[in-house]
Amino acid sequence: MRIGILSSGGDCPGINATIRGVGKTAIVHYGMEVIGIHGGFSGLLNRDAAPLDEDSLSGILNLGGTILGTSREKGFRELLTSVNQEDSCRITQAYHELGLDCLVCIGGNGTQKTTNLLAQHGLNVIGLPKTIDNDIWGTEITFGFDTAVNIATEAIDRLHSTASSHKRAMLVEVMGHRAGWIALYAGMAGGADVILLPELGFNAEVVNETIRERVRSGKHHSIVVIAEGVRMPDKSKATDYLMQEIEASTGIETRATVLGYIQRGGTPSPFDRNLATQLGGYATELIARGEFGRMVCVKNGCVDSIPLEEVAGKLKLVTPDHDLILQGKHMGISFGI
Numbered sequence: 001m002r003i004g005i006l007s008s009g010g011d012c013p014g015i016n017a018t019i020r021g022v023g024k025t026a027i028v029h030y031g032m033e034v035i036g037i038h039g040g041f042s043g044l045l046n047r048d049a050a051p052l053d054e055d056s057l058s059g060i061l062n063l064g065g066t067i068l069g070t071s072r073e074k075g076f077r078e079l080l081t082s083v084n085q086e087d088s089c090r091i092t093q094a095y096h097e098l099g100l101d102c103l104v105c106i107g108g109n110g111t112q113k114t115t116n117l118l119a120q121h122g123l124n125v126i127g128l129p130k131t132i133d134n135d136i137w138g139t140e141i142t143f144g145f146d147t148a149v150n151i152a153t154e155a156i157d158r159l160h161s162t163a164s165s166h167k168r169a170m171l172v173e174v175m176g177h178r179a180g181w182i183a184l185y186a187g188m189a190g191g192a193d194v195i196l197l198p199e200l201g202f203n204a205e206v207v208n209e210t211i212r213e214r215v216r217s218g219k220h221h222s223i224v225v226i227a228e229g230v231r232m233p234d235k236s237k238a239t240d241y242l243m244q245e246i247e248a249s250t251g252i253e254t255r256a257t258v259l260g261y262i263q264r265g266g267t268p269s270p271f272d273r274n275l276a277t278q279l280g281g282y283a284t285e286l287i288a289r290g291e292f293g294r295m296v297c298v299k300n301g302c303v304d305s306i307p308l309e310e311v312a313g314k315l316k317l318v319t320p321d322h323d324l325i326l327q328g329k330h331m332g333i334s335f336g337i
């Protein structure tokens, strides 16, 4: 059997561990041939591909980014949904010309959607859930998330020193466009006083009053963790507004730190390396069994799989009754509402 692997969408820690997990298991355990496709789905279209062997898969377990390169898949997906059948034929033709028996697609929500479309066009595909945002439907966790939470938590820990020394309010913006998983997990682990999630929205007066109340009880500094996706009514980001608003309304000097791509870069945590390795290995098991059109997932703490059509187009969001939110509220942490 000859399988192709590609990574698509934003990079994240653990992609290389996944490529290694898929590739080495395929070669060593199943005797399959493995082809690496470069630059995401556009690499498939352009036949930009080269064989992967045990040597090229060595030494990459702890590397950030992706040795295969990546790209956003929107244009490619448009070809698959085009009314002109010739567009999608170009893709299926590329798959067959590369002699693939299956294509393993590592990526986030958009990638799973595209992979499902490939399945609907009759190609054998398997999806692997990658994103620091942890927002892919159908899996309890995605690889990359744990590393991002570690990075964000360390940043919050470090910001505590300046916050307390200078008696400041520190706003920390973490990634998470529509889902606040990183903000929730890093905020709780970093001992934040206020945690703001896109799913819940916020009331600025609740945030201000939490900070004033802390001052009244002798705590002159506060840490506010905010997901990048928290928006104002006009859809602009809330971070800049809140920085000015907190300072104006509480009189406390306020600073903002935007962590940005730092959260996506560098070496994966041991947890993510092992998760990626296991998910990758399971992808090859599905291929060997001929179970295509599925995304590998974690269900009830175990590696499992789910049909791609159940995943495509959905998001896994934080719900207001999440255990960590309830526990945070019991301890006086504000969620801004």
Ligand code: F6P
Pocket: 010, 011, 012, 131, 132, 133, 175, 176, 177, 228, 264
């Ligand atoms: O990987 C997910 C994510 O980090 C989001 O949280 C963020 O909004 C987005 O990717 C930004 O990625 P890019 O700038 O590469 O499109």
